[in-house]
Amino acid sequence: MKFIHSADFHLGMKFEKSSIPQSMSKIRRQRIWTSVEKLIKYSIDENVDYIFLSGDLYNLENFSLSDMNRLIDLFSRTNSQICIIGGNHDPIYKDNLWDMVNISDNLNIFKKDTLEKIEFDDTDVYGISYNKNNYDFMNIFDDLKLDKLKTNVLMIHSDLLNDNNCYMFFDQDKVNNLGFDYVALGHIHKPTIFNDKFVYPGSIEPLSFKEKGMHGAVIGSIVDNRLDIDFLDCSESNFNEFDYNISDKFSYYDLVGTLSKCLVEDKKNYIRINLNGQLEEGLDLDIDSLQESLKKYCEYVEIIDNTESNINLDKIYEFNRNNVLGYFIEETKNLDQEDPVVKRAINLGIKSLMENNL
Known part of the structure; x- marks a missing residue:
């Protein structure tokens, strides 16, 4: 049967x-x-x-x-x-x-x-x-x-x-x-x-x-x-995700190439990208814009930003001793900055304060 x-x-x-x-x-x-x-x-x-x-x-x-x-x-x-x-x-x-x-x-x-x-x-x-x-x-x-x-x-x-x-x-x-x-x-x-x-x-x-x-x-x-x-x-859709490390040098078209390998022909592709690594000094990725530009390749794309900015804390502190940003850096000095969770929290805090000119 x-x-x-x-x-x-x-x-x-x-x-x-x-x-x-x-x-x-x-x-x-x-x-x-x-x-x-x-x-x-x-x-x-x-x-x-x-x-x-x-x-x-x-x-x-x-x-x-x-x-x-x-x-x-x-x-x-x-x-x-x-x-x-x-x-x-x-x-x-x-x-x-x-x-x-x-x-x-x-x-x-x-x-x-x-x-x-x-x-x-x-x-x-x-x-x-x-x-x-x-x-x-x-x-x-x-x-x-x-x-x-x-x-x-x-x-x-x-x-x-x-x-x-x-x-x-x-x-x-x-x-x-x-x-x-x-x-x-x-x-x-x-x-x-x-x-x-x-x-x-x-x-x-x-x-x-x-x-x-x-x-x-x-x-x-x-x-x-x-x-x-x-x-x-007989499914209509394909879900996939991949890790992408930007520590060496970020390349938009290299990222597109990696994404393309995760797509299944004749399927509606839903892709999640886990961005990892440390941004080179001076580089600031606009995640929303990056996500928007990648939409044309698949049905849906989302980016999980796990990157760390290459921040020189001493240099930033030197020019911001007497403002909120400086006070924030001062408060972080007693934290375990080798802990990846703590390190990421500090980076996000500094990034947010700098974006808001605080």
Whole structure:
């Protein structure tokens, strides 16, 4: 059988804590929809048997009934059997959006926070949904016996990277010994594989600078108990960041060249540049202007200024003994100026006072 495994769409996400301007949030939300549409188109073009969607398809507090109708309409356009579990961001409460719409015959939704089984001709799919926002260790597999004449798939929205958490952590060895052919995980936004068949597809669309690299879904097949999987890149965006040291000599075009290497063709590129090093004496970078000039190369660019000015404190103090700047330098003399945090704070303070002619 052929399948697609995806999770963590986070449709409706507001991006309220993002460093990226809120004015860009609407188009970023639409790009998540576009990525999901690509996934469904692939299922149609490739005649996929099953789509396993392992939770956090939407953010409950920001997802409307109209949004749900749009999602149901999209899912109805494929002949694939779609299996869905709820995650910690889209828990399936008693009064849930799935029960407020007419779902198509190909939708199979696990609504309980106990292990359930949905049977198909050649495949048994086991799943469990969140009915609340978090769960402790999940001991739900005792006495479970699989039909070894069929393909067996487990769907669970779980954090297996941290064993002290409240996101349906479970004993991998116990589940592995049960004989599942594939474990379709959700929750972790970076594509990750454990024990060959415990798989996180990652978020379908990168949501922040923490989510660098390729994003999309897992595509696979199980034939005669043999699992083969690959990755389907269906994201609209690419997030990347790099460090750039200006200690030797700052070159705008060298910076552009480094930035260009981080861009992915046919993607909306979001780039973060960490500027490090010590500015040569007399050089003062206008970060806002630099950021503005780099915008033409990508969708969004932000610069984190970690640079240090090459400041001669003694010389500055000599000409500013009797003003605020001089008093500030006097107060810093007893500080540990080798501490990078202290050093940066002093440099920023002096720079601010000099800019304001104090």
